[in-house]
Amino acid sequence: MEIPKRIFLARLPTPIQKLNSVSRRLGKEIYLWRDDLTGFMDSGNKLRKLEFLLADALQKNCDWIITCGGPQSNHTRATAVVARQLGLDVSILTLPKPGYDQDQTATGNLMFNQIFATHQVWLSYEEFQKRGSTYDFFLNAEADRVRALGRKPYIIPLGGSNVLGCFGYANAVNEMVNTWRELVSGSNAPDHLFCALGSAGTYVGLQMGLEEQRLTTELHGINVIGPMPIPVQYVSNLRQSVLETYGIEPHTQQSQMIDGYVGAGYSIASDEDLKFYINLARTEGVMLDPCYTGKAFQGMVTEVEKNPSAYGKRILFLHSGGGFGNFAYAEQYQQVLKRLST
Numbered sequence: 001m002e003i004p005k006r007i008f009l010a011r012l013p014t015p016i017q018k019l020n021s022v023s024r025r026l027g028k029e030i031y032l033w034r035d036d037l038t039g040f041m042d043s044g045n046k047l048r049k050l051e052f053l054l055a056d057a058l059q060k061n062c063d064w065i066i067t068c069g070g071p072q073s074n075h076t077r078a079t080a081v082v083a084r085q086l087g088l089d090v091s092i093l094t095l096p097k098p099g100y101d102q103d104q105t106a107t108g109n110l111m112f113n114q115i116f117a118t119h120q121v122w123l124s125y126e127e128f129q130k131r132g133s134t135y136d137f138f139l140n141a142e143a144d145r146v147r148a149l150g151r152k153p154y155i156i157p158l159g160g161s162n163v164l165g166c167f168g169y170a171n172a173v174n175e176m177v178n179t180w181r182e183l184v185s186g187s188n189a190p191d192h193l194f195c196a197l198g199s200a201g202t203y204v205g206l207q208m209g210l211e212e213q214r215l216t217t218e219l220h221g222i223n224v225i226g227p228m229p230i231p232v233q234y235v236s237n238l239r240q241s242v243l244e245t246y247g248i249e250p251h252t253q254q255s256q257m258i259d260g261y262v263g264a265g266y267s268i269a270s271d272e273d274l275k276f277y278i279n280l281a282r283t284e285g286v287m288l289d290p291c292y293t294g295k296a297f298q299g300m301v302t303e304v305e306k307n308p309s310a311y312g313k314r315i316l317f318l319h320s321g322g323g324f325g326n327f328a329y330a331e332q333y334q335q336v337l338k339r340l341s342t
């Protein structure tokens with residue numbers, strides 16, 4: 001397999017750290033793969049995908065990046081930051097949920113989207129549904145608008161999760177394993193690897209990388225995005241594209257999607273969820289995010305507690321970033337913190 005061209009953006013290798021308190025609680029060695037530290041303003045897992053996507057954009061002489069996501073999308077914000085550092089313009093198509101107040105003070109990723117983007121467009125949810133509930137129509141319309149300005153657009157799909165984006169994590173596995181072997185003496189690789197499963201580029205990329213390195217590590221993608229047909233569809237579409245483009249089969253025997261941790265819905269966190277993140281922050285000095293890593297981490301802990309014998313001795317959790325997303329929950333955090341202090 002020929003590896004596509006890449007530009008170097010992320011601060012690599014990212015460290016792996018042992019979580020002592022969680023390890024004690026679960027009776028296992030639990031490690032955190034600190035991909036929240038890839039840089040570019042907490043751009044997390046997105047940066048690894050963008051190294052391949054933006055290499056492609058530059059190779060094609062594109063000068064205007066177009067991408068999409070929800071108001072607190074880490075992906076759109078990371079894309080905007082990176083695009084600006086490369087001297088490119090960037091359009092962000094933002095899809096609010098029904099009832100979202102677009103006039104509220106922008107915070108977290110949305111605030112940065114507005115700062116970094118050349119053009120930020122709010123999509124209508126009804127229109128989105130009319131267009132088959134995919135972003136394709138809107139991305140293409142924006143590309144037409146940009147072309148009419150005499151510029152050359154490059155479209156990056158939701159979450160940066162296309163075949164090129166997958167190479168970010170396919171490539172990262174080798175790096176992770178080298179770091180692991182230096183840290184955990186006598187161990188070839190983690191027994192299990194957990195990650196959040198959203199638009200699926202991270203999960204499918206990890207599958208590709210684990211397979212290529214012939215590792216026995218079992219991969220678990222915790223669904224955080226919505227009802228189970230959604231991630232299953234994302235993974236199968238992406239696998240199909242990988243197969244068609246590169247003729248490789250990314251699916252490993254040892255990978256599975258785990259459901260049951262979306263809670264009340266995508267990007268909705270309960271007070272109990274926030275308490276969990278606060279507790280982790282206070283015991284490990286690590287902040288998760290309420291949308292992706294928080295739910296996935298809770299999923300990992302619950303799964304291991306339910307069935308400890310199924311999870312070997314050493315488990316690695318991918319911290320894929322998302323820290324700015326916490327600011328969108330500031331009021332809820334305040335309420336929970338007040339109750340905790342009384």
Ligand SMILES: Cc1ncc(COP(=O)(O)O)c(C=O)c1O
Nearest residue numbers: 074198199200201202292320322
């Ligand atoms: C912080 C964070 N973690 C995990 C994910 C999930 O990654 P993917 O979309 O590749 O499944 C995302 C994005 O969707 C994210 O922003």
